[in-house]
Amino acid sequence: MNKNKFYVLHKNCFDICISLDCGQSFRWKKTGENSMHGVAFGRALDVVDEGDKIILYGADEKDYENIWKSYFDIDRDYTEICKKFLTDESLKKAVETYPGIRILRQDSWEALCSFIISQNNNIPRIKGIVERLCETLGDDLGNGDYSFPSPEKVLEAGADGLANLRAGFRVKYILDAAQKVADGSVDFEKINNTDNLEEAAEELKKIKGVGDKVAACTLLYGFGKVDALPIDVWVKRILSELYPDGLPECTNGVKGIAQQYLFHWRRNIDEQ
DNA sequence: GTCCAGGCATGCA
DNA sequence: TGCATGCATGGA
Numbered sequence: 001m002n003k004n005k006f007y008v009l010h011k012n013c014f015d016i017c018i019s020l021d022c023g024q025s026f027r028w029k030k031t032g033e034n035s036m037h038g039v040a041f042g043r044a045l046d047v048v049d050e051g052d053k054i055i056l057y058g059a060d061e062k063d064y065e066n067i068w069k070s071y072f073d074i075d076r077d078y079t080e081i082c083k084k085f086l087t088d089e090s091l092k093k094a095v096e097t098y099p100g101i102r103i104l105r106q107d108s109w110e111a112l113c114s115f116i117i118s119q120n121n122n123i124p125r126i127k128g129i130v131e132r133l134c135e136t137l138g139d140d141l142g143n144g145d146y147s148f149p150s151p152e153k154v155l156e157a158g159a160d161g162l163a164n165l166r167a168g169f170r171v172k173y174i175l176d177a178a179q180k181v182a183d184g185s186v187d188f189e190k191i192n193n194t195d196n197l198e199e200a201a202e203e204l205k206k207i208k209g210v211g212d213k214v215a216a217c218t219l220l221y222g223f224g225k226v227d228a229l230p231i232d233v234w235v236k237r238i239l240s241e242l243y244p245d246g247l248p249e250c251t252n253g254v255k256g257i258a259q260q261y262l263f264h265w266r267r268n269i270d271e272q
Numbered sequence: 273g274t275c276c277a278g279g280c281a282t283g284c285a
Numbered sequence: 286t287g288c289a290t291g292c293a294t295g296g297a
Contacts, residue, residue, distance in 0.1 A: 118278050119278080119279040119280065120276090166293080171293095200281050209280065211281085214278090214279070217278070230278095233278070234278065
């Protein structure tokens with residue numbers, strides 16, 4: 001941990017450890033009760049939650065402004081959003097049990113690739129595959145950290161270069177995604193510039209192995225489109241058990257955020 | 273051995 | 286359009 005370079009973040013509706021470990025990103029590891037280590041946008045970071053404030057070790061003010069402020073979605077008013085959620089009985093329980101979850105604004109390509117890997121897979125194994133991908137093809141950042149490899153790097157590696165990931169049938173999907181992102185036939189700018197979620201999802205679904213769910217995750221976590229609603233087995237369960245007619249009105253415009261609270265809450269109920 | 277995991281492509285009605 | 290099945294891998 002780089003104790004010489006740090007940034008102090010004053011908490012406002014932010015549980016950073018849960019946010020980093022609730023199935024949004026697969027690159028963070030717990031290093032202690034209230035601390036985590038990970039890499040995003042080619043930067044290694046140690047975070048320590050000290051209750052009223054969070055210390056970001058390995059980041060200075062410039063890094064915070066350029067990278068982490070956006071990554072942690074600091075400019076969005078989650079207090080206001082969660083206040084609206086309290087008007088719904090189940091969302092109230094989810095928000096009160098696990099307050100302070102934020103949507104991470106990740107790199108678009110990393111989110112796309114990660115959620116292609118996630119399909120028909122479990123979180124520990126997803127993390128393993130992503131870790132091997134970074135170790136094999138990412139830039140060495142020192143201290144055992146690696147960046148997430150670019151589409152070009154993945155393309156160059158080919159199926160043989162990805163064999164040791166043990167990603168199974170997903171390798172051909174990863175390569176198709178790398179190809180189409182690298183050559184621009186899937187246009188990230190177009191996705192960034194539209195508010196039409198359907199149109200944005202269609203652009204991503206040009207890629208083999210990208211369906212509704214992976215597209216929605218990519219839009220939510222990789223493009224900051226907080227109304228995108230990924231429906232996986234857990235969300236399907238939540239909808240059929242609690243919301244047969246769809247999510248309540250108080251989630252309009254931020255369905256992806258509501259989904260994240262419900263997802264984390266519902267997954268942790270079964271473990272009690 | 274069987275079932276499941278932050279799904280999707282394919283084939284068939 | 287809707288539904289059944291196979292898919293790589295590994296842990297429970």
